[in-house]
Amino acid sequence: MTDKKDQTEKPASKVDNTPKVTGVGGIFFYSDNPKETQKWYAENLGIETNNWGSSSFDSRDVDNPDIVNSLQWKAFKKGDEYFSPSKKEFMINYQVQNIEGLVKKLEKNGVTILDSIEAFDYGKFVHILDKEGNKIELWEPIL
Template structure:
């Protein structure tokens, strides 16, 4: 029991857990025609797509009952969702203890673009890295 509790504290979304990235939550990129891009990937590579892209599910090695997801999404070229970044991609990182991580990022002088928002599928905030890449941080609920 202690071992599984320890694993949950290291990998789960517990507010007392070490604030850190635990995996990739999504890969977002520009496409001239997102609908055609999704259809091409479905037809040629077998992705099960919907209007947002495709979701890949996997199990957490340290907590096999936990199912993680990675969202793959083409966005219309020049989408403002990536702003203020000028890059053609954005990575969503899955994190544990988002509130603690935000505190650490502020202490380290990291540019935080917006305020944390909570939805039925998790908490989100956006930051900029040292290279000007917008990063989405996501703590699943």
């Protein structure tokens, strides 16, 4: 008799490296007073902040439980240029895999790429615009 768990495990040779979004990496929004907004969220909803004004929500990857995913939350001062050229009140950060392949796919599809891929010790980033002008941050974490 074969164990069901054995039937569902992916062989190492079948690792999915498709250029795509794998989750939400961050939620960022404008606030008239980010410090007071963050204080309100901490006092009322228990969302603690760190030195960068953001809070991390950690979770495990269902397919790879040894991998910890992180979601950042942050209030930015209204009008902060980080959201430019978008005029929206928010920006979403999507966690991705194969960021280089994804950028090539997006370029081929005519998507506006706002900058070059930048690498940091915690991952690679690039910014794009969706069809309605919303700035999107793509992040490939270092695993």
